[in-house]
Every structure is written in structure tokens, then in C-alpha cells.
Amino acid sequence: MSDVGIKDVAARAGVSPGTVSNVLNRPEKVSPATRERVEAAVRELGFVRHGSASTLRAGHSKTIGLSVIDIGNPFFTDVTAGVEEVASSLGYAVILSNSAGSRAKEERNLLVLAEQRVRGVLITPSDEDPARLDRLRKRGISVVLVDHPAHCPDQCSVAVNDVGGGMTAVRHLMDTGARSIVYVTGPLTIRQCLDRRAGAERAFGRPLRVIEMGAMTPRAGQQAAEKLLAEGDLPDAVFCANDLLALGLMRGLTHAGVRVPDDVALIGYDDIDFAAASAVSLTSIRQPTHQLGRVATELLLDECDNPATHAHQQIMFQPELVVRESTR
Amino acid sequence: MSDVGIKDVAARAGVSPGTVSNVLNRPEKVSPATRERVEAAVRELGFVRHGSASTLRAGHSKTIGLSVIDIGNPFFTDVTAGVEEVASSLGYAVILSNSAGSRAKEERNLLVLAEQRVRGVLITPSDEDPARLDRLRKRGISVVLVDHPAHCPDQCSVAVNDVGGGMTAVRHLMDTGARSIVYVTGPLTIRQCLDRRAGAERAFGRPLRVIEMGAMTPRAGQQAAEKLLAEGDLPDAVFCANDLLALGLMRGLTHAGVRVPDDVALIGYDDIDFAAASAVSLTSIRQPTHQLGRVATELLLDECDNPATHAHQQIMFQPELVVRESTR
DNA sequence: CCGGGCCAGAAAAACGTTTCAAATTTGTCC
DNA sequence: GGACAAATTTGAAACGTTTTTCTGGCCCGG
DSSP: OOOOOHHHHHHHHTSOHHHHHHHHHOGGGSOHHHHHHHHHHHHHHTOOOOHHHHHHHHSOOSEEEEEESOTTSHHHHHHHHHHHHHHHHTTOEEEEEEOTTOHHHHHHHHHHHHHTTOSEEEEOOSSSOOHHHHHHHHTTOEEEEESSOOSSTTSEEEEEOHHHHHHHHHHHHHHTTOSSEEEEESOTTSHHHHHHHHHHHHHHSSOOEEEEOSOOSHHHHHHHHHHHHHHOOOOSEEEESSHHHHHHHHHHHHHTTOOTTTTSEEEOSBOOGGGTTSSSOOBEEEOOHHHHHHHHHHHHHHHHHOTTTOOOOEEEEOOEEEOOGGGO | OOOOOHHHHHHHHTSOHHHHHHHHHOGGGSOHHHHHHHHHHHHHHTOOOOHHHHHHHHSOOSEEEEEESOTTSHHHHHHHHHHHHHHHHTTOEEEEEEOTTOHHHHHHHHHHHHHTTOSEEEEOOSSSOOHHHHHHHHTTOEEEEESSOOSSTTSEEEEEOHHHHHHHHHHHHHHTTOSSEEEEESOTTSHHHHHHHHHHHHHHSSOOEEEEOSOOSHHHHHHHHHHHHHHOOOOSEEEESSHHHHHHHHHHHHHTTOOTTTTSEEEOSBOOGGGTTSSSOOBEEEOOHHHHHHHHHHHHHHHHHOTTTOOOOEEEEOOEEEOOGGGO
16 A cells, blocks of 8 residues: 555556656546546555655656744734645645744755755745845745845735835824824834834824834733833824734723723734724724735746746735724 | 756765765764765755655655644644744754645645655644544554544544643632633534533533534624623623633623623633733633644654654643633 | 775665657548 | 558656665784
């Protein structure tokens, strides 16, 4: 049962190994009668193609790599689900690797992917350095950037318009009557945090008061609330760089007797599942995460399968405002 | 740059291909002088081992498969992170597949894993049928069950004691003075929901009032709250089969003017990040998810690397009570 | 000085597929 | 019925490693 090869199938079906291979890879090239005979033999023997041998000889594999920054983050989880969906429907296997924000680990992971001779790589790069990716491309491995706009037009990328999202958020707050707004954010070394601020300030017309936290967690959000309260001067509204911060902040404010949205309106970013579930449901900016993964994968596989006709695309999705109780 | 093989390295270093292979796989077998020369050549040429050729010849790969039921569920996400961590630290690549609860998709994914000749598979099976897994084992692929206790002692498994968790939850509610308790759950076809109820009732001493919802989401929790309120007879406490239900329920109760924990105490299950972040933080039962993934992977790789000395283990983790405001 | 045992490295045979040119069969048309 | 083209099928080489068997030199004891 264990090691039936293509030869065994060939013997059983009374054909040559080459024909079995044809049945497997180009069924249309072989007459219906023999095809059926071979397929029967495959079933009877429980034959499973040896992927490595196939990859070795054919020169390309049926796997793609996915390198994300934080597998624990719901954003990437959703992206991953989209990737897995498309890849598996096309018969591709997805090798997952998590750089955990470490450049060294990312490098190691990319090496593993190169060894596995993946067909292509989907990556949310942990920094701007394009050298590693160029090296992959030199090896014939296609690369698509995920949640990161490409700088040069010679590669594909999918991203979400964070500047636009920031604008939408603040415009909405202003529409509900806010005159003073605070931006609570994670580290301003993160592109997303920066872009969202840029958009927010563009909508606001002038610089925003900013509270920068070291992390983007509920805990950090609660600390931000304390900071805000300590400063004394409560704004009309707060824009948080993600929902985790916003939920923590909401909790902090509520516990201090500040009412949301009556005293302070609040908007988050990402629209995670729990945004709708909190005591006062959270207005947020939704990103098409699942679609991000799907489209990135489609782009990658198109690049792999039709290198001749493939045109590189830099796709930018628009995020969407979801209004709930926290800004009413 | 693209296709430098072991031969090129050998030529460059002035040795035979076999020696290069030895440097790569059993460095101790080759003299320090030549080893260094070969390593230099590897660096200079940017050689990357061709994983498929290696797998083909060596008969085993450096990849493992991970098949989960729902990649979007934070529980599995955490498990996945643990798996990735251990696997990548040992140089293994992880092929991720998502069965999305569909038996057919699980089957397809396992086939892909078999084609890739993964060394072993970590799987949260979508049903009880052991036939598929036996088939894998027949092919020499080790299998470790994740979040599912093994029935037979001839395989490894890691799981969390859901009966114990249910007991802990209800015992805690009773300790805080609850006399009447309702169990809000997802489909009772799910093993976890059943086990938790069993434990809960064992602690309670008699059957619990049960509200069974079709899903385990915040929305379902909110509907459960409506149901509870409609029935009129409010209990002292509610035990929810997971945190998503609990958060939805909390929101539903709060909006109806019922105070948590003053009117009704509330405990969830899973201790997701947001449990601590809600307006009234949620008491919950924490599962060692990350560790679940880590240990499962260690077990699997031990089984692969030391088949002789490996002893199958069925590990059962104990969940842990985390007390917060919703039961004070 | 000689011979046996050892060690480092070499050479060649796999591993299981795919591919491609060549061979064979089938079909078509006069 | 025969010739030619088209459609199938065959057979062997090749993909890049690992592994096993061998070879030649070296060390050491006798």
C-alpha cells in the first residue's frame, strides 16, 4: 500500500509509465479507453503521485509560500484564510511562515521556502529592504506583496488605502459634530499607523493631538485612556489606530465614568468581530482582509502560470466605514 | 545565480558532489579543512539545496502538515502559532490546510499533504472516522491528534480537559453564590459543547437549564440574551460555552438593563484577548492553546525522528479559571 | 620495513517522476 | 488496397540530491 509508483500503475494498466504520466498531467492527450484503464489502476492501487519527484523533474512545484508578520493577528488570519481558500481550490499547497516581526526569522523562513522550491511567495515584508525579494525573483520565485504597496511597477502588490481610511474616519467624526479629536496610535514606525494619521490630519485640516502607545493591544488602549484623563482636556472624539486600542480605551473611559458616545465619540480600525459585540458597539473602518488574501493569491498564481501574458498590478483596496453606537 | 547545484559547489571547492552532501548533512564526517572549503563555495555561489531532490532521494521530507477546522477561529490561530514556532525552529516547513468543517475538503487537503510527502500531520479531525488517518499512517506519515483525545493508545494526541473546564466554571459560579445557572451553548453536536456541559452538570449535581444556539458567535449570544429575557425567569448566573457567546450575551443583557454581575453573573470559555477588554471584563476559562500547538509538534517530530524510542502519549491539558469582573 | 586497519574522499547507482523524440497504430482518401 | 497524415503510445534520458561501495593514502604496531 505504501509505495506504489507510476510504474506499478503502468504495469497494472498494461501501458508505459509515460502514458500514465500523460493521464495524470494532460488527460486530453490520451485516448478515452486507455485513460479509463489507467484511472482504474490508479484507484485500485491507491496511487498517490510523489510530489517531490514531480517537482524535481518538471522544474516547478505546486506550493506557494506565505510569510506574515504576526500569525496571531486577526487581520493576517483573515488574509491567510483567503489565501488558503484560493490556493487549495487550485490544488496548491500553502507553506505558512511567521516572521514574528523579526527580520532574521523572516530571512530564515524565506530560505526554507527557497529550498522547498515554492512556485511563489506572498509576503508582508517586515521592512522596506527589497534585496531579499530580488534574490527570490532571481531564483525564479514570483513575489507578491501583501498589505504593502509596491514601490516599483515590476511586481504585484495588494494593499488597503490607509490614508483614505484615516480620512474617512475623521471625516465621519467631524460629521457627527466633533471639533476636537485625538489620535491614539501604536508605534509611529509602523506604516499603517503613519498613513492613517496622515489621512486623519488631511481630513481634519491641521495636525491632531496624538497619543502614541508602544503596542496596539486592549491593555495599551486602557493606558491611553488613563493618559487622556490625566491630561484633563477631554476631546469630543477619539480615533484609534486599531480596534484593540479602541476597545481598551472604551473600557478605560467607561470605568472612569466617561460615557461613550455622549461624552466622547470613538472610532476604531479593522472592524474585528468583537467591535460589534462590545457593550457599546464600536464604529470602525473595515478592511477587505479576506479579499486581500484571495486577490493576492490569484495574482501570484496568474504570474506563475501565465508568465507571458501576466501584467503586474498594484491593487489598492478602499476600506469602508461601519457606523455603530460609539459615534451616535 | 539561479540554478547552482551541488555539482557546481563541488567543482568550485575541488571535491566530489558526495563530499558536498556530507558537509551539508553530516559535517562531522568530513575533515575541517575540506568542510570549510565547501562552506565557502556554498556561500560564494549562493547555493540553496533543492528540497525536492533531497526528499526524493532521502525518502523523507522536512515538512509537516497542519489541518485545522477553522483557520479563522482564534483558538486555532493560537495553536497554529505554536506549531509554526516549534516547526520552524527545527527547520521544518508547515503546510497549512483548512478543512472549514467540510469532510470533503479535509479529504482533499490530506491528499495534497500525502502528495507532498509530508513527514507527519497534525490534525483536528472534523469527525470521528479513523479510516482516513489510518490510510495516512499506512503511507508512513505520522499523525498527531490536536484538541481531540485519541481513542486508541497507538497514536499521540493533545487535548484540553473540557469536562474539567465545565466543572471549574460552574463550581466557581456556585462559590460566588449562584443557586440557579443556565448553560448557553453552541450546537450540542460539537464535542466541546457536550463535554463542557457534562462537567458543568457534574459540578452542579443535576441537569442545567440549557439554551442551545446554532452558532457560537456574538450575534448568537445576543439572541440567547433575548431568549433568556423572554423566558422571564432570570438565573443567578450564566455559563457560556465560549467567550464570543458570552460577550454577545453580556451586550444583550446590558442593553435590556440587566446588570452584570449584580443581577446575573457571567462566565465564558477560551479567554480570548477581548475577554479582558470588554466594558465589564469577562471571567473565563483559559486554555493553553499555544502550548497545545507546541507540544503537539514536539510529539510529532519526536515520532518522526526517533521512531524506535518514541512512546505514544495522550496528553490532556488542564484549563485554568481566570476571574474578572463579570463574576464579582 | 612491512602489512593491516582506518579515514577522507570519489564514483556511481539509485529515488519516481516528466518529457521528448521515435515508433507504432489508426484513420482517411483516392 | 495502399499511401500518407494524424493520433497514440513507447522508451529512455534527465532532474539534483543522498547513499553505498570503493579506492588510495596514512598511521601504527610488530
